[in-house]
Every structure is written in structure tokens, then in C-alpha cells.
Amino acid sequence: MKDNLPTLAQILGISGLPLDAHNSSQSTPSHISSKPALDKAFRRKFRRLTEDEYSRSPINSRPSIEEGMRKHNKAFGKALREIRKQQGYTQETLAFECGLDRTYISLLELGTSSPTLDTIMALCKALGVSLTQIASRVEAKMGRKKP
Numbered sequence: 001m002k003d004n005l006p007t008l009a010q011i012l013g014i015s016g017l018p019l020d021a022h023n024s025s026q027s028t029p030s031h032i033s034s035k036p037a038l039d040k041a042f043r044r045k046f047r048r049l050t051e052d053e054y055s056r057s058p059i060n061s062r063p064s065i066e067e068g069m070r071k072h073n074k075a076f077g078k079a080l081r082e083i084r085k086q087q088g089y090t091q092e093t094l095a096f097e098c099g100l101d102r103t104y105i106s107l108l109e110l111g112t113s114s115p116t117l118d119t120i121m122a123l124c125k126a127l128g129v130s131l132t133q134i135a136s137r138v139e140a141k142m143g144r145k146k147p
Contacts, residue, residue, distance in 0.1 A: 072142060073111040076111065077110055078109075079134055079138045079140075079141055080105075080134070083127050083133075083134070089127070091106055091109070094123070099122065120134065
């Protein structure tokens with residue numbers, strides 16, 4: 001049964017190179033030493049991208065969307081902290097009033113977390129402000145409007 005299983009080299013698409021000369025049912029070509037050739041082929045296939053290649057990869061082709069999201073998260077956090085301090089709440093008491101964790105309030109204020117609508121509504125209720133008041137402050141922080 002062991003003979004029917006593919007080797008790592010076959011799975012990785014570098015067939016003809018056994019994973020280990022002692023472990024393989026295939027014979028190693030005489031001009032290739034098995035371990036160094038496999039290591040070299042593996043490194044070629046799974047090398048790290050350079051910083052330039054990484055920035056051009058399709059996964060990272062949307063920096064403007066992410067930057068925009070960070071900008072409004074930071075603006076929301078600044079507005080939340082401003083309102084919380086005006087109301088005289090600590091992060092701990094605000095979290096208790098909303099049924100949230102204090103660390104989550106901190107993440108919101110730092111702009112590293114993005115709140116759901118349910119969370120925003122809970123914050124509005126605890127702080128005694130409307131959703132439009134928070135939204136106008138966020139827009140003001142982003143430079144769109146003045147409250």
C-alpha cells in the first residue's frame with residue numbers, strides 16, 4: 001500500500017525527484033543527487049517574494065480600499081473617544097453599559113477594529129447620542145463636513 005502513495009515531489013509537481021532515496025520506489029537519475037535536487041526545486045517553487053513582487057501581486061492590488069477603511073475606522077475611533085470623554089465615561093464603564101469588553105472599546109478608539117451596526121447602536125444608546133451625531137463627527141474627522 002505504501003508503494004501506491006505519491007511522493008512529496010510528485011505532489012509538488014517536481015516528479016522524477018524522490019523525497020528521499022531510501023524511501024522511494026523510483027530510482028534517482030544518475031546525474032541528480034536526490035536530496036539537494038529536491039531542496040533546490042522546492043526552494044525554486046516556494047521561494048519568498050521580494051517586496052516589489054509582493055506589492056505587485058494581485059492580492060495586494062487594493063491598497064486604496066484598505067487605506068480608506070483605515071481612515072474611517074480611525075475617524076470613528078477619534079469621534080467615539082471624544083464623545084466618551086465628554087460624557088465622563090471610562091472605557092471600562094462604557095464597555096459595561098454596552099455589554100462589550102473594554103479591550104474592544106480600546107480597539108475601536110484606536111481604529112484597528114470596525115464596529116457592526118449593532119455595536120454602533122449600543123454605543124449610541126449608552127452615550128445618549130444619535131447615530132447621526134456620531135456619523136457627522138466621523139465625517140468631520142475625515143474632513144468631509146463640519147458638525
